[in-house]
Amino acid sequence: MYQKILFCADLYASSDYAFAAALDLAERSEAELIILHVLESRHRYSGHVITEDGETWAGPEVFEKLKKKLREYYLIRIEREDPQNVRVEVRAGIPWVEICRFARKEKVDLIVMGPYTIHDPKAPLDLEKPHLGHNAQEVSLRAPCQVSIVTSPKQRLALEKAGESPREKKRKRTQE
Amino acid sequence: MHRKESDTRPVDVKKIRELLDANNGARIRTWLSLCSRCGLCAESCFFYLAHDRNPKLSPAYKFKATLGELYRRKGRVDRDFLYRCADIVWGECTTCKRCSMYCPFGIDVATLIATTRIILYSQGITPEGLARAVVNYRETGNQMGMSSEDFVDTCEWMAEESRDEIKGVTIPIDKVGAKYMYTVNPREPMFYPQDLAMAAKILTVAEEDWTMPSTGWDCTNLPMFAGDRALAGQVVRNMYEKAVALGVQAILITECGHAYRSALFEGPYLAGYPDGKPPVPIVHSVQLFYEYVRDGRIRIDPAKKLKEPVTYQDPCNVSRNGGLWEEGRKLVQFLAEDFRDMNPNREHNHCCGGGGGYIPMGPEYKARRMASGRVKAEQIRATGAKIVIAPCHNCFDQVSDLNKEYQLGVKVMSLKEILCELMVVPEKFQPELVEEEETD
Amino acid sequence: MQAWYAFLTGPALWATFIIFLGGLGLRLAFLYGLSRERDRVFYNHMDWKWGLKSILHWLIPWGSTSMRLQPVFSFVFILFHVGLLAVPLFLSAHNILWDRAFGVSLWSMSDAWADALTITVLACGLFLFVRRLARPEVRILTTAWDYALLGLTLTPFVTGFLAYHQWGPYEWLMILHVLSAEILLILIPFTKLAHMVLFFFTRAFIGFEMGGRRGARAW
Numbered sequence: 033m034y035q036k037i038l039f040c041a042d043l044y045a046s047s048d049y050a051f052a053a054a055l056d057l058a059e060r061s062e063a064e065l066i067i068l069h070v071l072e073s074r075h076r077y078s079g080h081v082i083t084e085d086g087e088t089w090a091g092p093e094v095f096e097k098l099k100k101k102l103r104e105y106y107l108i109r110i111e112r113e114d115p116q117n118v119r120v121e122v123r124a125g126i127p128w129v130e131i132c133r134f135a136r137k138e139k140v141d142l143i144v145m146g147p148y149t150i151h152d153p154k155a156p157l158d159l160e161k162p163h164l165g166h167n168a169q170e171v172s173l174r175a176p177c178q179v180s181i182v183t184s185p186k187q188r189l190a191l192e193k194a195g196e197s198p199r200e201k202k203r204k205r206t207q208e
Numbered sequence: 209m210h211r212k213e214s215d216t217r218p219v220d221v222k223k224i225r226e227l228l229d230a231n232n233g234a235r236i237r238t239w240l241s242l243c244s245r246c247g248l249c250a251e252s253c254f255f256y257l258a259h260d261r262n263p264k265l266s267p268a269y270k271f272k273a274t275l276g277e278l279y280r281r282k283g284r285v286d287r288d289f290l291y292r293c294a295d296i297v298w299g300e301c302t303t304c305k306r307c308s309m310y311c312p313f314g315i316d317v318a319t320l321i322a323t324t325r326i327i328l329y330s331q332g333i334t335p336e337g338l339a340r341a342v343v344n345y346r347e348t349g350n351q352m353g354m355s356s357e358d359f360v361d362t363c364e365w366m367a368e369e370s371r372d373e374i375k376g377v378t379i380p381i382d383k384v385g386a387k388y389m390y391t392v393n394p395r396e397p398m399f400y401p402q403d404l405a406m407a408a409k410i411l412t413v414a415e416e417d418w419t420m421p422s423t424g425w426d427c428t429n430l431p432m433f434a435g436d437r438a439l440a441g442q443v444v445r446n447m448y449e450k451a452v453a454l455g456v457q458a459i460l461i462t463e464c465g466h467a468y469r470s471a472l473f474e475g476p477y478l479a480g481y482p483d484g485k486p487p488v489p490i491v492h493s494v495q496l497f498y499e500y501v502r503d504g505r506i507r508i509d510p511a512k513k514l515k516e517p518v519t520y521q522d523p524c525n526v527s528r529n530g531g532l533w534e535e536g537r538k539l540v541q542f543l544a545e546d547f548r549d550m551n552p553n554r555e556h557n558h559c560c561g562g563g564g565g566y567i568p569m570g571p572e573y574k575a576r577r578m579a580s581g582r583v584k585a586e587q588i589r590a591t592g593a594k595i596v597i598a599p600c601h602n603c604f605d606q607v608s609d610l611n612k613e614y615q616l617g618v619k620v621m622s623l624k625e626i627l628c629e630l631m632v633v634p635e636k637f638q639p640e641l642v643e644e645e646e647t648d
Numbered sequence: 649m650q651a652w653y654a655f656l657t658g659p660a661l662w663a664t665f666i667i668f669l670g671g672l673g674l675r676l677a678f679l680y681g682l683s684r685e686r687d688r689v690f691y692n693h694m695d696w697k698w699g700l701k702s703i704l705h706w707l708i709p710w711g712s713t714s715m716r717l718q719p720v721f722s723f724v725f726i727l728f729h730v731g732l733l734a735v736p737l738f739l740s741a742h743n744i745l746w747d748r749a750f751g752v753s754l755w756s757m758s759d760a761w762a763d764a765l766t767i768t769v770l771a772c773g774l775f776l777f778v779r780r781l782a783r784p785e786v787r788i789l790t791t792a793w794d795y796a797l798l799g800l801t802l803t804p805f806v807t808g809f810l811a812y813h814q815w816g817p818y819e820w821l822m823i824l825h826v827l828s829a830e831i832l833l834i835l836i837p838f839t840k841l842a843h844m845v846l847f848f849f850t851r852a853f854i855g856f857e858m859g860g861r862r863g864a865r866a867w
Contacts (some may be wrong), residue, residue: 075605233686248787263785309716314854484692531862555864
């Protein structure tokens with residue numbers, strides 16, 4: 033089915049459901065899962081990015097640091113000890129622009145993302161009413177492939193009814 | 209700029225003296241000698257005004273403390289002095305040329321500052337952001353270090369996207385004998401390629417004969433601001449030579465300020481054209497877009513005209529130093545119902561604080577940029593506008609920042625994006641509807 | 649005393665005018681030579697209409713935006729220059745001397761006018777002096793030399809005025825008058841005072857550069 037699935041990570045809980053869905057899909061399709069995070073640039077044109085260390089140039093050190101953080105955050109949620117088909121990538125710029133550019137270049141089949149990102153992690157999650165954020169909007173309109181916006185765990189894949197997921201099968205096997 | 213502890217290189221006094229000598233022509237000699245210290249220039253400078261009229265920020269003080277001192281001491285200075293100069297000529301001046309309109313002698317302070325930058329550069333001193341850009345220009349011919357393949361690919365991508373809205377949009381690459389060779393600021397393909405798409409849409413609807421070159425497409429010139437005069441000349445030559453090779457009638461410059469200044473005014477001198485004229489005429493987007501709308505090649509849907517109050521940011525290098533302030537305003541009259549001019553305006557408008565290399569200089573200069581931008585922020589606030597039209601990437605970013613810093617409550621827009629929103633797409637350019645599959 | 653006076657109004661005066669006119673001429677020639685090589689931008693974009701407008705707007709009171717921002721100062725410095733040029737050229741006493749020496753002279757103003765203009769020059773000079781002290785952006789730029797030149801410029805006027813009215817030691821005043829005027833004239837070609845000629849060139853340039861090339865009004 034899918035060969036390359038692109039998950040747009042924002043490092044906050046708002047996209048965790050989307051990650052679960054992307055992972056699930058990648059395993060069923062035996063697709064490559066790419067975890068992409070885009071460091072947001074402050075301006076349209078200048079290329080200075082906002083990191084937790086403040087506003088800075090998007091240089092290799094910044095990217096490496098971020099990749100490490102992404103691996104820590106996401107790879108632990110994957111049950112397999114040494115995930116073969118998972119790749120972590122980092123870009124800098126305007127998120128929706130970079131996501132579309134990446135998807136086009138890598139010929140991705142499906143983009144999975146959360147509906148919006150939280151700009152202030154200290155604020156409680158439910159104060160943000162569900163809405164479609166700017167990046168989600170632009171990506172769904174402009175992406176070269178299908179886009180799946182996952183907002184809650186209730187949004188399961190219809191395929192599930194058709195049969196057990198590989199994970200379910202494996203769990204049953206180990207239980208025996 | 210604080211002195212880098214690691215920088216223990218000796219000062220190359222001989223090199224400084226060579227440069228001082230080479231630049232000691234009639235103008236610089238006369239300006240340095242004639243300044244009668246009358247102080248009229250002070251009030252013209254936004255740095256001076258924004259910092260509570262600190263007398264050390266008057267243009268006369270700035271050039272006397274830097275180039276004046278260098279000549280007086282015949283180049284025998286130490287590195288501390290050079291770093292102090294650098295702090296002034298990059299941190300306290302954007303070479304906006306407003307002061308030369310307020311000086312009784314018409315002293316061109318911007319030229320004196322630029323000369324100082326060249327001397328400092330020769331000693332290895334320039335702001336980090338500009339140094340990075342210079343490396344990119346040298347290696348790839350453009351400030352973002354983008355390869356030709358990536359660039360052409362981005363153009364194709366944008367053309368594809370545009371065809372969803374306007375039929376038949378292409379970005380013709382290297383078309384020989386076209387009327388216009390379009391050149392862009394590499395920040396567009398790098399960070400906001402939609403600018404390329406918008407330009408392509410406008411040029412398509414206007415049925416223009418144009419092309420995008422695969423090399424020499426960068427019209428910006430950061431080496432000019434970094435003080436690398438030789439590279440600045442090379443950068444301009446790349447563009448000129450490509451235009452001549454393609455046999456185009458003119459070079460079209462995107463909505464960028466200093467690119468126009470570089471291509472039309474300073475470039476010919478940097479690139480070594482003794483008569484001061486570029487080999488190919490230069491046209492700026494502001495002028496061309498105005499002509500399209502004026503002549504009806506692009507029609508504006510009257511129902512879509514901007515209803516909120518609008519003001520026009522005069523980019524120094526498009527308005528005062530480019531001569532296009534009326535064209536910009538006349539174009540805005542077609543686009544907006546409620547236009548409110550800033551005060552002062554036209555060629556006397558203030559610099560926003562983002563030019564002269566300031567924005568590319570990087571985050572470490574942000575605080576100063578915000579402080580000196582207070583003058584521009586107050587100007588915008590006083591107009592009561594909700595939309596600021598800024599046909600220059602640095603003004604765009606700077607005003608966006610000022611908007612957050614001073615809570616101006618404005619939206620910044622470029623002319624391209626407004627034109628794309630407001631223009632009437634003629635029947636023949638309407639995209640074809642996808643044939644619906646019949647379902648039973 | 650007579651010997652000093654005769655020297656100052658004889659050979660010294662000749663030398664002064666030679667240095668003054670010759671010096672200015674040499675400076676201009678030197679700058680011209682330099683400019684052909686290094687200031688091509690001056691020649692490439694000449695536009696006399698703009699050059700003239702650039703000059704004229706700064707010769708009339710409040711002709712430029714900058715002057716209108718400091719209206720009192722700009723009026724004073726124009727008045728100062730008017731008197732500075734008018735009195736030495738059109739003073740009847742000077743013209744009598746020219747007539748006696750060479751048989752030619754310019755038109756002369758009445759002594760009452762000359763007095764009034766001299767007082768004006770002195771008052772303006774005082775204003776300029778105080779301004780240099782009072783305004784921080786001017787004070788920070790002003791050097792001892794600026795004060796000295798201002799003082800030197802006013803000295804012929806003070807001494808001339810006092811001598812004419814015969815207030816004080818006449819002969820000393822006359823010697824000081826001629827001497828200070830001669831020093832001033834000799835200094836003109838070598839200092840910022842050369843702006844009396846160079847003003848027109850720098851203004852023409854900025855007129856070409858901003859006006860001719862861009863249509864921007866540098867005033």
